Amino acid sequence: xxxxxxxxxxxxxxxxxxxxxxxxxxxxxxxxxxxxxxxxxxxxxxxxxxxxxxxxxxxxxxxxxxxxxxxxxxxxxxxxxxxxxxxxxxxxxxxxxxxxxxxxxxxxxxxxxxxxxxxxxxxxxxxxxxxxxxxxxxxxxxxxxxxxxxxxxxxxxxxxxxxxxxxxxxxxxxxxxxxxxxxxxxxxxxxxxxxxxxxxxxxxxxxxxxxxxxxxxxxxxxxxxxxxxxxxxxxxxxxxxxxxxxxxxxxxxxxxxxxxxxxxxxxxxxxxxxxxxxxxxxxxxxxxxxxxxxxxxxxxxxxxxxxxxxxxxxxxxxxxxxxxxxxxxx
Numbered sequence: 001x002x003x004x005x006x007x008x009x010x011x012x013x014x015x016x017x018x019x020x021x022x023x024x025x026x027x028x029x030x031x032x033x034x035x036x037x038x039x040x041x042x043x044x045x046x047x048x049x050x051x052x053x054x055x056x057x058x059x060x061x062x063x064x065x066x067x068x069x070x071x072x073x074x075x076x077x078x079x080x081x082x083x084x085x086x087x088x089x090x091x092x093x094x095x096x097x098x099x100x101x102x103x104x105x106x107x108x109x110x111x112x113x114x115x116x117x118x119x120x121x122x123x124x125x126x127x128x129x130x131x132x133x134x135x136x137x138x139x140x141x142x143x144x145x146x147x148x149x150x151x152x153x154x155x156x157x158x159x160x161x162x163x164x165x166x167x168x169x170x171x172x173x174x175x176x177x178x179x180x181x182x183x184x185x186x187x188x189x190x191x192x193x194x195x196x197x198x199x200x201x202x203x204x205x206x207x208x209x210x211x212x213x214x215x216x217x218x219x220x221x222x223x224x225x226x227x228x229x230x231x232x233x234x235x236x237x238x239x240x241x242x243x244x245x246x247x248x249x250x251x252x253x254x255x256x257x258x259x260x261x262x263x264x265x266x267x268x269x270x271x272x273x274x275x276x277x278x279x280x281x282x283x284x285x286x287x288x289x290x291x292x293x294x295x296x297x298x299x300x301x302x303x304x305x306x307x308x309x310x311x312x313x314x315x316x317x318x319x320x321x322x323x324x325x326x327x328x329x330x
Contacts, residue, residue, distance in 0.1 A: 041080025043190025047211035052096035058279030076165030085118035091268035102314035123302035143245035171207035210293030235293035
């Protein structure tokens with residue numbers, strides 16, 4: 001019978017334990033070994049969906065894996081976020097979400113998941129300008145005429161958005177607040193359907209991201225009145241800023257970030273962050289972002305720590321605004 005010597009026992013114990021040790025590390029070293037799913041909590045065809053699909057393609061090339069996008073819309077982006085927060089934390093279920101991640105903790109007072117501590121941050125992706133747009137037949141030639149029309153018609157004007165908590169909803173709230181008017185808001189299940197109805201003339205106005213409006217503006221299917229940043233957008237050089245057009249102190253941009261479920265191993269989070277940074281330098285992605293009126297964030301923002309700091313500061317920024325408006329989603 002084999003009896004290990006006292007000197008051999010530690011080595012034997014280590015060998016026996018090796019197959020069972022550090023499962024997180026082992027899985028991280030093998031990662032990725034199958035398809036990764038990025039959940040977008042909005043309908044296909046919207047701006048967040050566009051951003052996610054561009055990032056998924058570029059990240060997949062760096063990771064050497066297939067990265068697919070799954071649209072899980074509804075409840076202002078909380079259904080898809082919940083699906084991600086409750087997924088297995090193995091790096092194969094991710095989330096691309098926008099500024100709504102900053103407003104959900106205040107807008108929704110009862111959720112089945114923790115809207116802040118339920119996620120690992122991977123990195124910021126882009127900050128997208130918003131545009132004030134209208135149906136083609138609107139009776140206004142510039143922003144000042146639009147403002148006069150809105151103040152005169154009030155609730156007879158329909159203002160579309162992609163649902164409570166969506167970027168278009170938040171921008172619409174600020175627009176009404178800035179003009180001290182109340183419009184009839186028309187929520188949709190995603191920006192894509194809202195844009196379809198704006199093009200069809202079913203609704204009058206919308207405040208939406210350049211990633212969703214630029215091509216429609218260029219095609220002349222909708223009217224554009226201003227961009228909501230302090231500087232013009234290269235993709236729409238003739239479109240004035242809100243400040244230039246006569247609406248000062250109206251600045252809104254929509255940031256997007258990449259998340260994993262809480263508890264995802266640090267090695268996997270860091271690998272995903274590196275792949276995101278590579279993706280944001282991809283020439284094809286940069287060109288496509290530029291076509292849509294946006295650009296990737298600086299590399300130092302596409303990190304887990306920078307993303308977390310930015311997100312928590314934005315939650316604190318929006319909380320008093322939403323509480324003052326008294327509009328909650330539950």
